[in-house]
Amino acid sequence: MHASENLKNQDIRFEALFNYASLGIIVVNKNGIIELSNHFANTLFGYDDTTLTGEILEKLIPSRYHHKHVGQREKYTHDPKARGMGIGMTLSAIRKDGTEFPVEVSLGHFKTNDDQFVIAYIADITKRKENEEQIIKQKEVNELKSRFVSMASHEFRTPLSTILSSISLLAKYSTTEDQPKRDRHIERIKSSVKSLTEILNEFLSLGKIEEGKVDVKAEVFDLTEFINNITNELNVLLKSNQTIQYKHTGSKITYLDSNLLKHVIVNLMSNAIKFSPEKSKISITTTIDEDNTKIVINDEGIGIPKSDQIHLFERFFRASNVTNIQGTGLGLHIVGRYIELLNGSIQYISELEKGSTFTITLPSKNLNNFN
Secondary structure: OOHHHHHHHHHHHHHHHHHHOOOEEEEEEOOOEEEEEOHHHHHHHOOOOOOOOOOEHHHHOOHHHHHHHHHHHHHHHHOOOOEEOOOOOOEEEEOOOOOEEEEEEEEEEEEOOOOEEEEEEEEEOHHHHHHHHHHHHHHHHHHHHHHHHHHHHHHHHHHHHHHHHHHHHHOOOOOHHHHHHHHHHHHHHHHHHHHHHHHHHHHHHHHHHHOOOOOOOOEEEEHHHHHHHHHHHHHHHOOOOOEEEEEEEEOOEEEEOHHHHHHHHHHHHHHHHHOOOOOOEEEEEEEEOOOEEEEEEEOOOOOOOHHHHOOOOOOOOOOOOOOOOOOOOOHHHHHHHHHHHOOOEEEEEEEOOOEEEEEEEEEOOOHHHOO
């Protein structure tokens, strides 16, 4: 067989490898212009076999990544090294019809007498990403179930034990003189039932949030009257010589979902009371201006450890310094989710044994119509 026939056979083999590979292959010149693309790549991106040639490579990448990708491409062209890309991160590509999909890309390069080229090997990893996300989701569900069982077994045990022991003792107090003792145990039972109810309500709230069943219904109301009503309700929770101080600045009228806002404030104020010592001050300050309703809640309590603060709004998370105090670890998570539904934000500053400050900012649109 002559040398020319060998070369011809090699050309046929390479052409078959390029055109019939079950992997997208694109050859790009040093200016980022597509010189060649195989049938698999054309089909993958939704183009005819001839229409990609001469196009800029960024045509296959979502526009929000163009600026960044051009810089990366030029950097690679100046210092080309064969390497795999996409491992450990998701790269996005875009089809002709505008739909995006995840890809993994490996790069190679070669030179001819006239030019330098980059070869991109492109794999659609949509199915793999879907499988990975399903596995991650299932792990999260299993972890949540485990944390729920652990939390529930602990949080339900204490009030149920209190109820059982109080009922047993009530049966022993049969005379009129025992009425104060009976009253004391009745109050313990009421308190324990209230705790159980609050736990169940938190799970119901979380369930509604996760199912997207929380409707935001804004209304016009007097914020100062609203806050005063809440603080009056919370007075029964105050420890010995604890006080709540309230101050307001600006207009009194706001336009928000009062039910969601009440849940947020009651949770933050209850925490401030629960985690603050006797004789301490809890303050709440509200401000309404043209654009926002701002609520600041400050306490002189035990504070939140720095290492715990990043996890503060996670489900079932409880700071390391409150594990001996009753709680589900859902309250702040629900607060954060409700504030998201209100299109607001929450920030906090906290220091151990020096207290915490939570600042809520909520947009109050069309306030001028109500002032």
